[in-house]
Amino acid sequence: DIQMTQSPSSLSASVGDRVTIICQASQDISNRLNWYQQKPGKAPKLLIYAASNLETGVPSRFSGSGSGTHFTFTITSLQPEDFATYYCQQHDNLPPLTFGGGTKVEIK
Amino acid sequence: EVQLVESGGGLVQPGGSLRLSCGVSGFSFSGYWMSWVRQAPGKGLEWVASINEDGNEKYYVDSVKGRFTISRDNAKNSLYLQMDSLRGEDTAVYYCARGGRTKMPHWGQGTLVTVSS
Numbered sequence: 001d002i003q004m005t006q007s008p009s010s011l012s013a014s015v016g017d018r019v020t021i022i023c024q025a026s027q028d029i030s031n032r033l034n035w036y037q038q039k040p041g042k043a044p045k046l047l048i049y050a051a052s053n054l055e056t057g058v059p060s061r062f063s064g065s066g067s068g069t070h071f072t073f074t075i076t077s078l079q080p081e082d083f084a085t086y087y088c089q090q091h092d093n094l095p096p097l098t099f100g101g102g103t104k105v106e107i108k
Numbered sequence: 109e110v111q112l113v114e115s116g117g118g119l120v121q122p123g124g125s126l127r128l129s130c131g132v133s134g135f136s137f138s139g140y141w142m143s144w145v146r147q148a149p150g151k152g153l154e155w156v157a158s159i160n161e162d163g164n165e166k167y168y169v170d171s172v173k174g175r176f177t178i179s180r181d182n183a184k185n186s187l188y189l190q191m192d193s194l195r196g197e198d199t200a201v202y203y204c205a206r207g208g209r210t211k212m213p214h215w216g217q218g219t220l221v222t223v224s225s
Contacts, residue, residue: 043216
């Protein structure tokens with residue numbers, strides 16, 4: 001099975017900060033990686049698909065990059081509504097689909 | 109507007125069964141893969157199962173193989189998860205989601221399953 005290692009597991013940041021989250025795959029997954037945002041008590045929301053494509057309606061301060069085994073998710077200027085938990089997810093090899101462990105973005 | 113609404117969750121004893129349903133609207137259900145994803149209390153997301161458009165391809169995470177069955181009724185725009193031989197570690201919020209072969213852009217609000225005596 002493909003393992004997804006996400007780092008950091010949590011971070012503290014201020015409004016306006018640039019935030020970067022890393023996701024490492026245990027084997028080459030090409031660009032078959034998505035990023036989701038989840039707020040407490042809510043369903044996940046797709047932000048980025050195919051590693052770098054912004055889902056419709058998602059603000060442009062969110063971006064993704066990478067291919068193969070190393071992926072990066074960036075929020076260029078953190079907004080109050082961005083405090084949430086973020087997950088990467090690979091779909092190269094089904095089964096199983098696998099998620100990273102999550103990164104909780106908290107207010108500094 | 110795309111909508112997915114789960115139902116059927118609740119409290120069940122270990123070894124018991126439960127059937128989750130997911131009713132959808134706002135898109136052509138028969139044209140999409142569908143999936144179940146769960147989240148144990150305070151934990152991360154875990155993919156559970158996916159099914160293709162016509163229901164003849166089904167995939168499961170190892171921990172539920174032989175106990176859970178994913179199915180769909182395209183005439184009723186509905187997705188199901190039959191859960192048998194439930195264990196404490198199956199306690200989670202269960203989400204249905206459109207997709208699974210690639211991205212999952214639409215999710216339901218989730219239904220809580222609690223396995224406890």
